[in-house]
Amino acid sequence: MEDSITFLHSSDWQLGMLRRFLGPDGQARWGQARLDAVARIGEVAEQSGAAFVVVTGDVFEHNQVERQTILRACEALKRIQVPVVLLPGNHDALEPGSLWTSSQWQAHAPKHVTVLTDTTPVEIVPGVEVVGAPWRSRRPTSDPAAAAYADLQPPPAGTTRVLLAHGQLTSLSGGMSEVPPIDQVALEAAVADGRVQYVGLGDRHSATKVTDRIWFSGTQEVTTPEETDPGNVLKVTVSQSEIEVEPIRVGAWHMVDHRVELFDEESLQALEDWFAELPDKERTYVRLAGDGSLTLPLLSRLDTMIDVQGEAFASVEKWAKFWTVRPAPDAADLDALQLSGPARAAMEELRQALAGGDEGAGAALSLMHRLARDAG
Structure with a gap:
């Protein structure tokens, strides 16, 4: 030149x-x-x-x-x-x-x-x-x-x-x-x-x-x-x-959008494997977009996974605008919690609300399932 x-x-x-x-x-x-x-x-x-x-x-x-x-x-x-x-x-x-x-x-x-x-x-x-x-x-x-x-x-x-x-x-x-x-x-x-x-x-x-x-x-x-x-x-x-x-x-950080469809244990395992393969976790922020429906045990497992990965990564969060993973509560899952008294009454009320189309009730049921499982 x-x-x-x-x-x-x-x-x-x-x-x-x-x-x-x-x-x-x-x-x-x-x-x-x-x-x-x-x-x-x-x-x-x-x-x-x-x-x-x-x-x-x-x-x-x-x-x-x-x-x-x-x-x-x-x-x-x-x-x-x-x-x-x-x-x-x-x-x-x-x-x-x-x-x-x-x-x-x-x-x-x-x-x-x-x-x-x-x-x-x-x-x-x-x-x-x-x-x-x-x-x-x-x-x-x-x-x-x-x-x-x-x-x-x-x-x-x-x-x-x-x-x-x-x-x-x-x-x-x-x-x-x-x-x-x-x-x-x-x-x-x-x-x-x-x-x-x-x-x-x-x-x-x-x-x-x-x-x-x-x-x-x-x-x-x-x-x-x-x-x-x-x-x-x-x-x-x-x-x-x-x-x-x-x-x-010259930069060292990564910010990643990841879209998933979650319907069963296999799809949940695929997400866990994806997290495991990402390098530089402490310098990576992940924003998850998701669709699908999971039973309460799998939904609880998903929430636990995101919490754990959030500790390993710089941050992991659900992208509220594009997060439509719905609970699919199974009667057997709920009955297996063996709740009684006010807790049982609250669960039944939430179950009825979910049947009426209240998605917030599904999230509450999922949280109740997770807390009861962890307490057990």
Whole structure:
């Protein structure tokens, strides 16, 4: 490749993010993993000979993150030994009270870190300009990228220009974005006429190629099961006429959706086997979607299985929106509990309610069966 420059592109670190489904222990480990992935970006920079690192928006989850989060972020950034350029996004916009102007950030931010606060091109290393469009509010009223390149002229001969922006493209958001999208046609025109040689985008959490020279890097560590390719940093080698982009994994966590049909002991055993085969359980969140019906003993066994696996994994939960596993109580199962007195009366009342179509009664019967079994 002719005279070129190699750098790393990342985005959407969202340090300080909380995930309600992980629980205190899982949340603490996952939060640390997001910082560890930032440190691994520094290792990739060293190994790949990258000249600098860019982060295209949402470095922090919001502008009111705890002081500890800012200090730990600064420590992680210190482990990246090359210049780092940060672009404020919608989560950490340059609004009044922004963390970027806080005493904590100002006092502890490493000297080699540059926060883009306007659209003026910055020479980050000799022969390379970085220009970006920082967000100034969470609700911009126009294309959030246009201000960075609309008035640009092609850079001086021998200079490579990298554009940083944060936001959605209409072609990928399906028109569902709550704010004006980035004009992809105009962005491609800025590349075609030589005003910029690479466009690094943020906001989409999965690594995504838009064109050869326009990419979303995705988040450094997975945040939801819906993300298709998170946990990467992009190694970009670019010149005026050529480009190579390589996703390199830095994330360590997994978030998995799993759909099951449960009707008998065999299907329940298949689910148990599936859990057993998954690696990295302590760094994996599982969201189960299920359909079917099980007898009360099997339903109790399922609940116990999910509880046990929830201890082995970072978290396992039933996806309420897609969980329709119904109890199929058998009279013999209920009679085998040998309940008497008020407990027997409650069981009979629930049995009648279930016969009348009350699904909540089925869940209550299942719980009663499980408690009575465990007590026995």
